[in-house]
Amino acid sequence: MLLETPFHRRTGALCHHRRWRNWSGYAAALSYEPSHEYEYYAVRSAAALFDISPLRKYEITGPDAAALVDRIVTRHAADCPEGRVLYSPWCDEAGKLIDDGTVQRLGADAFRITAADPSLRWFQDCALGMDARVRDVSLELAALALQGPTSRDILAGLVTGADIASVPYFGLAEGNVGSVPVTITRTGYTGDLGYEIWVRPEHALALWDALMEAGRGYGIAPAGLDALDVARIEAGLLLKEVDYVSAWTALIESRKSSPYEAGLGWAVQPRPGRDFVGGKALEGEAAQPSKWAFAGLEVDWPRIERRFASVGLPPLVAGRASREPVPIFAAGTQVGFVTSSTFSPILKKYIALATLQRDFARPGDRVDFELTVEFVRHEVPATVVKTPFFDPARKRN
Amino acid sequence: MARSYDAIVIGGGHNGLVHAAYLARAGLDVCVLEARPMVGGATVTEEIFPGFRYSVFSYVVSLMRPEIIRELDLPRHGLTILPLESTLTPLPDGDRLYRDGDHYRSWREIARFSVRDAEAYDDYGRSLFFMARAVKYLLDIVPPDPARLGPRDISGLIGLARHFLGLDPEQLHLLVKLMTMSAADFLDEWFETDVLKATLSASGIIGTFLGPRSPGTAYVLLHHYMGEIDGHFRAWGFARGGTGAVAEAIASAAREAGAEIRTDAPVARVLVRNGRVTGVALASGDEVYGKVVSSSLDPRRTFLDLVEEHELPGELLRAVRAFRFRGSSGKVNLALDAAPDFSCMPGHGPHLRGAVSISPSLDYLERAYDDAKYGDFSKEPYIDVVIPSAIDPGMAPPGKHVMSCFVQYAPYELREGNWDDRREAFGDTVVDTLARYIPNLKDIILHRQVLTPLDIERTTGLSQGNIFQGELSPSQLFFLRPAAGYAKYRTPVRGYYQCGSGTHPGGGIMGAPGKLAAGTVLADLGRGRRRRGR
Numbered sequence: 054m055l056l057e058t059p060f061h062r063r064t065g066a067l068c069h070h071r072r073w074r075n076w077s078g079y080a081a082a083l084s085y086e087p088s089h090e091y092e093y094y095a096v097r098s099a100a101a102l103f104d105i106s107p108l109r110k111y112e113i114t115g116p117d118a119a120a121l122v123d124r125i126v127t128r129h130a131a132d133c134p135e136g137r138v139l140y141s142p143w144c145d146e147a148g149k150l151i152d153d154g155t156v157q158r159l160g161a162d163a164f165r166i167t168a169a170d171p172s173l174r175w176f177q178d179c180a181l182g183m184d185a186r187v188r189d190v191s192l193e194l195a196a197l198a199l200q201g202p203t204s205r206d207i208l209a210g211l212v213t214g215a216d217i218a219s220v221p222y223f224g225l226a227e228g229n230v231g232s233v234p235v236t237i238t239r240t241g242y243t244g245d246l247g248y249e250i251w252v253r254p255e256h257a258l259a260l261w262d263a264l265m266e267a268g269r270g271y272g273i274a275p276a277g278l279d280a281l282d283v284a285r286i287e288a289g290l291l292l293k294e295v296d297y298v299s300a301w302t303a304l305i306e307s308r309k310s311s312p313y314e315a316g317l318g319w320a321v322q323p324r325p326g327r328d329f330v331g332g333k334a335l336e337g338e339a340a341q342p343s344k345w346a347f348a349g350l351e352v353d354w355p356r357i358e359r360r361f362a363s364v365g366l367p368p369l370v371a372g373r374a375s376r377e378p379v380p381i382f383a384a385g386t387q388v389g390f391v392t393s394s395t396f397s398p399i400l401k402k403y404i405a406l407a408t409l410q411r412d413f414a415r416p417g418d419r420v421d422f423e424l425t426v427e428f429v430r431h432e433v434p435a436t437v438v439k440t441p442f443f444d445p446a447r448k449r450n
Numbered sequence: 451m452a453r454s455y456d457a458i459v460i461g462g463g464h465n466g467l468v469h470a471a472y473l474a475r476a477g478l479d480v481c482v483l484e485a486r487p488m489v490g491g492a493t494v495t496e497e498i499f500p501g502f503r504y505s506v507f508s509y510v511v512s513l514m515r516p517e518i519i520r521e522l523d524l525p526r527h528g529l530t531i532l533p534l535e536s537t538l539t540p541l542p543d544g545d546r547l548y549r550d551g552d553h554y555r556s557w558r559e560i561a562r563f564s565v566r567d568a569e570a571y572d573d574y575g576r577s578l579f580f581m582a583r584a585v586k587y588l589l590d591i592v593p594p595d596p597a598r599l600g601p602r603d604i605s606g607l608i609g610l611a612r613h614f615l616g617l618d619p620e621q622l623h624l625l626v627k628l629m630t631m632s633a634a635d636f637l638d639e640w641f642e643t644d645v646l647k648a649t650l651s652a653s654g655i656i657g658t659f660l661g662p663r664s665p666g667t668a669y670v671l672l673h674h675y676m677g678e679i680d681g682h683f684r685a686w687g688f689a690r691g692g693t694g695a696v697a698e699a700i701a702s703a704a705r706e707a708g709a710e711i712r713t714d715a716p717v718a719r720v721l722v723r724n725g726r727v728t729g730v731a732l733a734s735g736d737e738v739y740g741k742v743v744s745s746s747l748d749p750r751r752t753f754l755d756l757v758e759e760h761e762l763p764g765e766l767l768r769a770v771r772a773f774r775f776r777g778s779s780g781k782v783n784l785a786l787d788a789a790p791d792f793s794c795m796p797g798h799g800p801h802l803r804g805a806v807s808i809s810p811s812l813d814y815l816e817r818a819y820d821d822a823k824y825g826d827f828s829k830e831p832y833i834d835v836v837i838p839s840a841i842d843p844g845m846a847p848p849g850k851h852v853m854s855c856f857v858q859y860a861p862y863e864l865r866e867g868n869w870d871d872r873r874e875a876f877g878d879t880v881v882d883t884l885a886r887y888i889p890n891l892k893d894i895i896l897h898r899q900v901l902t903p904l905d906i907e908r909t910t911g912l913s914q915g916n917i918f919q920g921e922l923s924p925s926q927l928f929f930l931r932p933a934a935g936y937a938k939y940r941t942p943v944r945g946y947y948q949c950g951s952g953t954h955p956g957g958g959i960m961g962a963p964g965k966l967a968a969g970t971v972l973a974d975l976g977r978g979r980r981r982r983g984r
Contacts, residue, residue: 070552086551086552086800087551087552087553088551090533090535090551091533091535091800091803094530094532094533097530098530098532098690098842098844099842099843203843203844206848269798269849270843270847270848270849270850271843271848272840272841272842272843354520355517355520358681361681365583367681367682367683368680368681396680398680399525399530400525401516401519401520401525401680
């Protein structure tokens with residue numbers, strides 16, 4: 054049985070096509086209309102409203118809260134000032150990815166961490182010997198993501214008690230929508246200008262209604278996971294259990310990934326004297342790199358079109374994002390695999406997130422992408438490029 | 451001293467800009483001369499009323515060739531095409547026909563009128579897909595000339611024959627019907643529902659001085675069907691920021707490739723010496739020199755206005771004089787204080803993000819044409835409405851809207867009076883017609899811009915206000931566009947080329963004429979790659 058999020062009375066009424074997916078046990082809309090196309094374009098040219106309540110949320114408080122967070126995540130969380138948010142993965146002792154999420158610093162001794170999956174036991178175990186308390190607040194906080202170029206204007210006209218225009222990228226503000234207290238973080242999973250709004254569940258519907266009303270003149274559209282999937286691939290953002298397998302769920306060692314292998318090496322921030330989970334192992338890996346690396350791929354779209362045209366078909370891969378693994382070859386030998394791919398409507402390119410052998414993962418490297426057309430496999434050239442594929446200035450400005 | 455360029459492009463509309471971008475990318479020193487203060491020609495966004503941005507003339511995008519978008523990397527230069535998802539045809543009795551991407555809902559909607567039609571609708575869509583795929587081949591080739599068989603014409607014709615003989619017989623028959631029939635007759639073979647036939651036939655009359663029952667209109671219908679977005683036919687879209695954003699993106703790509711674009715630089719005439727082009731004289735009296743001059747203006751301007759008659763053979767002059775422009779449409783742009791409320795679909799809804807077609811019946815459209823045939827604008831016109839601000843909120847202040855109304859028929863030549871005197875009466879007719887379906891319309895109009903064919907001609911230079919630079923009827927297509935023997939972008943003046951919609955494959959924001967003409971120029975300069983059909 055799927056649970057309903059605190060917004061379900063609204064999202065359920067809007068989701069005429071009953072396109073739902075199981076997201077951590079909750080019914081999450083894939084799209085509100087038969088196609089997600091309009092919702093995708095709302096992300097890139099107006100504003101899209103996503104119900105992200107199924108995310109897991111943990112509050113970490115106490116004198117050692119900062120030290121605990123710093124122990125859990127690979128990034129140097131002590132660097133995160135109050136009123137800021139940072140994105141980080143976290144690892145097991147072997148330096149293999151467990152999960153990733155955002156860390157909000159609510160105060161000197163108070164943090165909130167979002168996670169894709171239940172993590173209370175792990176966070177509490179990490180706190181062994183520390184004066185810090187970890188609490189699962191997943192059910193105490195509902196959340197919406199408002200993403201897109203007009204999101205700032207919508208919130209600026211709606212939120213009191215906080216100056217939305219001055220909230221920086223990865224900033225955090227407390228304010229009110231009407232009489233409803235909210236936490237607003239300038240974060241998201243689309244690579245666009247956007248915010249996530251955290252609210253107590255009893256106020257969820259009031260927040261939804263206020264946003265939809267205020268957003269009407271700004272092209273606001275409720276949006277589902279299909280649109281989100283396209284946007285997050287364009288932004289080069291990873292999805293747990295799709296682009297990497299958590300060390301906790303991997304049945305075999307080779308399925309696990311380190312942050313370096315997942316393109317998150319930048320988020321591993323050792324410091325002299327800093328001791329974080331997996332730090333030792335990652336130090337070793339930094340000195341002796343793995344043979345696997347993360348890569349963004351641009352697949353030659355005209356060749357894809359021609360492959361389909363040769364059997365008289367339009368390019369059937371244009372549409373929604375794919376989470377099907379796809380082998381990648383170089384000179385006929387498999388050198389890796391694609392984990393997520395999509396046609397990017399805004400870039401007019403076919404793009405993919407891949408794990409490749411390091412020697413084939415440098416920007417400009419040419420590889421071959423396996424494309425199946427009418428049950429026949431072909432290879433189509435692809436080029437390794439830097440991610441994010443789409444990175445508008447408004448995201449940071 | 452006047453500056454000298456490798457190539458001068460007359461006109462900074464989308465085709466002129468595409469042409470310039472390809473020439474500049476091939477390494478030529480290129481200068482575009484545009485008469486107006488902004489680039490775009492009929493592809494412009496203007497803030498005529500403060501805070502409200504109108505796609506003044508052309509208003510939707512579909513035909514833009516995907517390879518041009520890709521090769522010029524227009525997304526990087528700011529081009530985003532937002533999908534236009536639905537078509538609503540309101541009916542005078544308060545009913546409606548609404549079709550969108552929801553296959554089964556559209557099926558049910560048509561089935562309210564006829565279950566047989568609902569089933570035929572899929573079959574029709576599939577057939578037109580085959581037709582569009584067959585004709586698409588033509589969009590990417592320089593038309594071979596069957597009357598003057600050079601070696602390239604022969605190989606082009608063989609390629610063409612191979613392509614079309616490769617179609618199965620049923621498809622070939624359908625194609626011949628499309629090239630010869632009227633839109634109404636063609637649709638009669640599928641459907642019995644009047645409003646469905648009327649709305650589908652409307653694509654066959656746009657930009658044409660013909661009614662849905664006039665032979666030749668079936669082709670125009672197909673022309674509007676071959677638009678492709680992301681590899682899928684019949685996908686219509688709306689450029690974020692209005693159609694001007696298309697021109698801006700192409701201009702940006704052209705500039706990046708090194709092209710110089712001068713605005714406020716109307717060209718008075720093309721300079722010719724000993725049968726060879728040497729440059730152009732601007733209206734200001736300045737001269738700009740170039741080894742190559744390409745005109746993106748329509749055939750009448752290109753041949754009759756810019757070049758001395760004695761430079762051209764009589765057969766070409768006769769053909770261009772006979773080339774049919776016959777502007778048939780006007781445009782009304784409205785700034786609205788609130789969203790329009792349709793009596794057939796009240797309130798906000800996805801129908802506001804699609805097209806609204808005022809085409810309740812075939813008789814309605816044919817009567818609208820009758821008025822125009824005898825020299826008057828339609829008392830009850832066909833109107834194609836889009837509300838860009840419902841798709842792109844940046845087009846109007848929050849909560850307010852812009853509404854683009856393409857209106858047909860508005861004949862260039864009026865039997866009585868003149869357009870300057872009758873402009874507002876025409877605008878009133880349009881608003882009155884729409885208000886029958888949108889009861890709140892008259893209360894929410896903040897500003898109205900009425901464009902008659904005369905205004906279109908005056909502002910953009912399109913002769914008689916014809917939006918396609920000449921009608922898209924079969925006798926003016928392919929190797930006959932704009933004239934037999936002159937359909938390969940060259941002219942009798944050496945170094946002088948045509949690159950506008952008046953050449954193959956014609957109008958719409960397609961860019962193909964500009965690109966194909968650039969291929970011809972570069973080949974003549976010995977800088978191009980060999981292409982199919984040349």
